[in-house]
Amino acid sequence: MAIAKVAVIGCGLMGSGIAEICAKAGLKTVVREVSEDFLKKGAERVQASLAKAMQRAIEKDKQDPTQAQIAMAQALGCLQFTTRLEDCKDADLVIEAIIEDKTQKQDLFKQLDALCKPGAILCTNTSNISITELASVTKRADKFAGLHFFNPVPVMKLVEVIRGVLTSEATLGELKGFAEKVGKTSIIAKDTCGFVVNVLLVPYLFDAIRLVENGVASIRDIDTGMKLGCGYPMGPLELLDFVGIDTTYHISVNMFEEFKSDRYAAPPLLKKMHLAGLHGRKTGKGFYDYTDPKNPVPMKLS
Numbered sequence: 001m002a003i004a005k006v007a008v009i010g011c012g013l014m015g016s017g018i019a020e021i022c023a024k025a026g027l028k029t030v031v032r033e034v035s036e037d038f039l040k041k042g043a044e045r046v047q048a049s050l051a052k053a054m055q056r057a058i059e060k061d062k063q064d065p066t067q068a069q070i071a072m073a074q075a076l077g078c079l080q081f082t083t084r085l086e087d088c089k090d091a092d093l094v095i096e097a098i099i100e101d102k103t104q105k106q107d108l109f110k111q112l113d114a115l116c117k118p119g120a121i122l123c124t125n126t127s128n129i130s131i132t133e134l135a136s137v138t139k140r141a142d143k144f145a146g147l148h149f150f151n152p153v154p155v156m157k158l159v160e161v162i163r164g165v166l167t168s169e170a171t172l173g174e175l176k177g178f179a180e181k182v183g184k185t186s187i188i189a190k191d192t193c194g195f196v197v198n199v200l201l202v203p204y205l206f207d208a209i210r211l212v213e214n215g216v217a218s219i220r221d222i223d224t225g226m227k228l229g230c231g232y233p234m235g236p237l238e239l240l241d242f243v244g245i246d247t248t249y250h251i252s253v254n255m256f257e258e259f260k261s262d263r264y265a266a267p268p269l270l271k272k273m274h275l276a277g278l279h280g281r282k283t284g285k286g287f288y289d290y291t292d293p294k295n296p297v298p299m300k301l302s
Contacts, residue, residue: 003181006092006094007091007094008022008029008094009095009096009108010096011032013151014149014151015125016031016049017151018149018153020050021183022182023078024182025181028080029079030082030087031046032084042081043081047076053154054069057071090117092119095124095125096122096124096126100128105124106133109124109138110138112138113140120140120143122135122140123147124146128195130164131167134164135164141164142166142171143167145161145163146161149184159186160186160196161186162188162195172188176188193255194258194264202264205236205248208240209240209269219287223238242280244281245274245279249271253266285299
């Protein structure tokens, strides 16, 4: 089956990015949100990102202004925004990108399984919930997999393709081809909590938080150390703010429950920041204060 039409369920940061790369690849893309308000915000996010991409292409002489405007118009022409789940029924591939809540995802996949055509592949963008468990509420576990993109989706080149216990080789092949079509490099992982990247990344982030808790170094110096000492484009505490303190905390809860290892136990400071609403860039404060987005200032968290 050639994937020609994609449905993206959820148009937050991840969903809007996934929709954008699908549209830029020339795929008909239906984007569904639960309310007109969320839908409008998501559509505006996609349009703004496409406009930035157009401007970058012009500035880097990859396209002249006319070519860039045509490419943007073609991408926008591939997009359909809706609040009706029924509008997704004829998609070849459905990618769920809603809140990281297992119950809500399972409820959605029950509806999609009943609604979508028999050959459609269902995927979740979850970063740590079991693919096999989500697939179990459908009658197409062989056509169910994880497609874990990274934020910001239009920029990050990787997508993890996660195989559930019953995911077929044919489905994996289709998804690898889709990833290539939208300009991503794919890696295949088994259905293990955290997959590849988060299993390695989360302990690193937590060690950085513990350095702050123990007063080993300042927030700024920890980030500078990893950027200049290891060549990372972003320090661990900057990265936590970018990913979201709340998102990281929820990931840690699931990973600790799965592995029962202290490596994945949320440091007390992470939990306190989550409870205090210091969720990073999305709330304007996390390990840094983003009152001036161009000059973030480290927070006093002790």
